[in-house]
Amino acid sequence: MKKSVFLGALTVAGLAAGASAAATLDDVKARGTLNCGVSTGLTGFSAPDANGVWQGFDVAFCRALAAAVLGDPNAVEFVPTTGQTRFTALSSNEIDVLARNTTWTFSRDNDLKFEFAGVNYYDGQGFIVPRELGVASAMELDGATVCIQTGTTTELNLADFFRVNDMEYEPVPIETNAEAQQQYLAGACDAYTTDASGLAATRATFENPEDHVILPEIISKEPLGPLVRHGDPEWGDIVRWTLQALIAAEEYGVTSANIEQMASEAGDNAEVNRLLGTEGELGAMIGLDSDWAQRAIAAGGNYGEIFENNIGESSPVGLARGLNAQYSNGGLIYALPFR
């Protein structure tokens, strides 16, 4: 009798655990909000504005996803994560998706058991130094003190870079970008290193940005993108194709301005029709309705609009499209076919 109670409890526990691991889509729908992991604050990528509303490139992706799944771009609970806490937050179901300048690497994909939904920003690691230091190249940094965010790929690249070039350095490990910025400006370190996009975003908030130079060397490849847990491929597909929808929309000229009109009836371009649900049943194949992509694009515009508004050349961060231009403009951004 005792044994059967024990086994019964085990089964119940097992069922409960099993159920929470799969069907993220059902969880999100039942909850009515999307839990989206973002950074603790990086201007242009994810940071609360003066009114406490989260804004940025990564935030816009969360909103597009919430619009696709829940029909409301504001049905997002933003969960700030540091470089160290982000993966635990994702594997422990605290967040449904992580959109936090996270580099797609082999071990994160396979050892940490995550599923990257694609690349939304092709980046690389750089250095920033005060101009008065008189350093023109990263190769001159032998013996320098370098501020670095812990729990990042940057930390590993930095170790490799100095080892390979047979140079010495003193790492100053820091939890968040805001602290790193404060310590760098206070002179607790000679250089700060992170993704080049992050450097630009950080420098944009400096009082005197011209006093600091970003060194020419890019020492790594940092393909950044949103990711989900292993073990729920259906949810992974939704996230992947939401990103693809935003990229495809830019390619086909679907913008937040014309989307309403374009979605009102089927047009000449069959790809656009399938994307916007005026033709075919793509939405149903990923467990959503046929307007899912339409809502995602309407939330903050297509990929190009999101880029321009948050980190593009007209924004304070001022990043050029570069590698992140559409393939047709010489970049690496290339939407998969919607059919």
Next chain:
Amino acid sequence: MQQDNLRRTGGRHNGDQGETSKMSVMTDPPPERFRLSQLIYDSRYRSLTIQVVAMVLLVLALSWLVSNTIQNLAALGKDFNFGFLTQSAGYDINQRLIPYDNQMSHGRAALVGILNTILVAFLGCVTATIIGTIAGVLRLSKNWIVGRLMTVYVEAFRNVPLLLWIILIFAIVNESMPHPRDFGSGDVPMVFGSIAITRQGTWIPAPVFENLSGALFIVFAASLVAIALYRRWARKRQEATGQISPVFWVSLGLFVLPTVIAYFLLGMPVSLDYPEPGRFRFDGGLLIRNSLIALWLALSLYTGAFIAEIVRGGILAISKGQSEAAYALGLRPNRTMNLVILPQAMRVIVPPLISQFLNLTKNSSLAIAVGYMDARATLGGITINQTGRELEGMLLLGLFYLVLSLVISAVMNVYNNRVKLKER
């Protein structure tokens, strides 16, 4: 009670037979048949029942936790193994007490972090005890200003969270000290020409040990033994003859002289490596990082405030009659404190002191706030993050703090047994 119980059971047993049954129970209790309800209503069995139920619930809860973990790991496609400890860590650690580079294993990185934790805990415990004892004694001072000042110190540190103190001290050293580069240009002079206090840390001359320095250590160790022996001899003599020997000056002489003489005889085998301003920072010397300074100082001051209260309480616990009796015998206040009050106060002070040391050790994990690379930052931080081994890493980290705490308690208990009241 037992009787009462029997009567009650008997009463219910036989319904309305009343007096007679009571009589019969009391004279010759008939063998009772065991019924299930007795497990709850009969105090002979009740406690056993409760224990069995609690045990079953505990086992169920534990097995639920374990099976839930196994299920979730399986759902994520993860296993449970410690193989990651032998893999190359790939990250650098700034403060290393043992040789380490980024090609060494995660296990080695964990060890570097563990030693850093032990270092700051040890430094913190020593300084906190010194600060606490001084503040505790001074708080009882007859001098109004001194007493009040100590009260302010104790209340300020006891009532503000430790984390704030760590961050505050870190911010102060970081923002207000000169930049290492300012020393190179000669804008700022070094303290004593050899110590540089900067916003990246404090550089001090580093001792360099040459071949014969081993002999020097032996001489030094021998003089420590000599001091201990002399003190024992002095105490014995005092007990036997009542004559007081000059303990302090002789100890000091034994401490300093033999080592100094040996140092010169051996041809100065220990030299100092002075920090020199370099391209970015200082070359040579020993760097004490601001993260260590801030953590060490904050832990010492914070825990010192609690220890001050413990010391004050311990002293106040000794009845006034003791010091009055000592004065009556003609002992001076100094001796009264050292020979009469403190030895007795120690019995009250030591047990709570142990838990303060344990608190300090565990609080050192707040190192995260200033980027001090302790065990939490290496094993429990970067390693977990790079390998995805949260469960294994956290278990190891928990185990480490547990073992460290148990060791501290064990050592302190040995001391406690020496000072505690021996009943003869």
